[in-house]
Amino acid sequence: MQDHPILNELEELRKKGLESLQVVQDELGLQNWKVANLGRSAPMTQIFSQMKTVSAEVRPLVGERVNQVKKEFEAALEEHAAAIKQAMLNKSLTSDAVDISLPGRRPAHGRLHPQTKMLREIYRIFGDMGFQVYRARDVETDEYNFELLNIPAYHPARDMWDTFYTTKPGVILRTHTSPGQVHVMREYCPEPIRVILPGMCYRYEQISARSEIQFHQVEGIMVGKHVTMGDMKGTLTDFARRLFGANARTRLRPSYFPFTEPSGEMDVECFVCHGAGCQVCKNSGWLEILGCGMIHPTVLRNGGYDPSVYSGFAFGMGPERISMLRNQINDIRNFWANDVRFLEQFS
Numbered sequence: 618m619q620d621h622p623i624l625n626e627l628e629e630l631r632k633k634g635l636e637s638l639q640v641v642q643d644e645l646g647l648q649n650w651k652v653a654n655l656g657r658s659a660p661m662t663q664i665f666s667q668m669k670t671v672s673a674e675v676r677p678l679v680g681e682r683v684n685q686v687k688k689e690f691e692a693a694l695e696e697h698a699a700a701i702k703q704a705m706l707n708k709s710l711t712s713d714a715v716d717i718s719l720p721g722r723r724p725a726h727g728r729l730h731p732q733t734k735m736l737r738e739i740y741r742i743f744g745d746m747g748f749q750v751y752r753a754r755d756v757e758t759d760e761y762n763f764e765l766l767n768i769p770a771y772h773p774a775r776d777m778w779d780t781f782y783t784t785k786p787g788v789i790l791r792t793h794t795s796p797g798q799v800h801v802m803r804e805y806c807p808e809p810i811r812v813i814l815p816g817m818c819y820r821y822e823q824i825s826a827r828s829e830i831q832f833h834q835v836e837g838i839m840v841g842k843h844v845t846m847g848d849m850k851g852t853l854t855d856f857a858r859r860l861f862g863a864n865a866r867t868r869l870r871p872s873y874f875p876f877t878e879p880s881g882e883m884d885v886e887c888f889v890c891h892g893a894g895c896q897v898c899k900n901s902g903w904l905e906i907l908g909c910g911m912i913h914p915t916v917l918r919n920g921g922y923d924p925s926v927y928s929g930f931a932f933g934m935g936p937e938r939i940s941m942l943r944n945q946i947n948d949i950r951n952f953w954a955n956d957v958r959f960l961e962q963f964s
Contacts, residue, residue: 623664623679630654630661631686638697647698654690661686731944731963732833732952735936736815739835742859743813746852748837751812753797755819759787761796765919766876774875779821790819794836795876798912798931802840802920809841810929815936826948833936838912840922840929846879846911849930853909857885860939866892868903877910877931889945904942907934 634654641650653659664683729737740750768774778792797814814836822828839848850869857867866886874880884905887898894900909932914924922929937949944963951959 624682627661627664627679627682627686631689634661634686634690635693638693641697641701643701644698647694647701651694655687655694661690728960728964730952730960731940732936734963735940736833736835738860739934739936740813740815742856743837745859746855748811748813748839751797751801751814753791753794753800753814753816755791755817756783757789757791757796759789761799762789762791762793765799765916766795767913767915768875772875781819781821791816792820793818794834794933795931797836798838798876798916799920801838802917802922806921807927809839811839811841813837824950826950829937829949829953831953832949834933835936836931836933838929838931840912840917840920840927842927844928844930846930849909849911849932852930853883853907853932857883857906861885861888861943869909872908872910874908874910876913876916878913880908880910882908883932888943906939906942907932909933 634650637654638650641647654661656662661683664679744750762780763769763772763775780792781790783789794814794816797816801810801812801814816834816836817831818834819831820828822830824830839852854867858865865888868884869881870884872880872882882905884903886892887895887902887904889895890898890902892902894902898904909930912929912931917924917927917929937952940946940952941949
């Protein structure tokens, strides 16, 4: 029975399969060999279709031999695959050898966001002047965002703030950090106050190179007895000199805000052209950095202070605008685009 034609055919397939495996040198060749010798269409697999022509006494021998050859093929394939993998590893180690005497590469380190650095610098400057940081909420009521700041529903100044309204009546995303003025006054009244209120603001505006729907503001207020406009000018002038340099020149211009009276805006001399006029300052020689003014008596009263006894000043600035001016950045969208090429410039 050992000379049965099917058994002889199996032996021939075994020899050819093992010989062809030895010449395979890569993973693709291994895959092709597996399909050719162990796949559904492989000659050895097709032998099962011939079993019906084999006599009953030979059939068990053929089935047993087919399984033996199959296991031998699988073992040989596994062994040869391991040998090829080791050979490829040895080749890689030899051709791509690492010179251990070379200095190592420094890992890439994260860094603070440019606006985080700017905010911390502002905190430090006002901290040195005795101001504390007070955090107010991002989600506000219409009452705190407008009404208590002397901006009633019919007031045309509301058009200055494009507001995000929520589904709950009277609840909005704050359009400026000024609502924090009333919060902090009501919390500390009748004590004197000297705080800054940093935070994110939200406005429903068209996104462009100069405007975003979210941005930082840093509000500041000082309330006490006999606080004057001279105190405001001295504080803000000192801030500008600490931020832009000891020789920085400033000026105050009249302006209008519903919650301050009188109101003004502070400019700093252009640090690019030093007042001569350039593209950065639009040939004016000056750069606007913040709005300010004496707190309106109505706002003081809403905060719990008697305006006949107490007075105070308030100011507000956009840190993104200051960063853009200092670094000559022409697109505010860069701050929130998370472009590593932009962020890596602020080491």
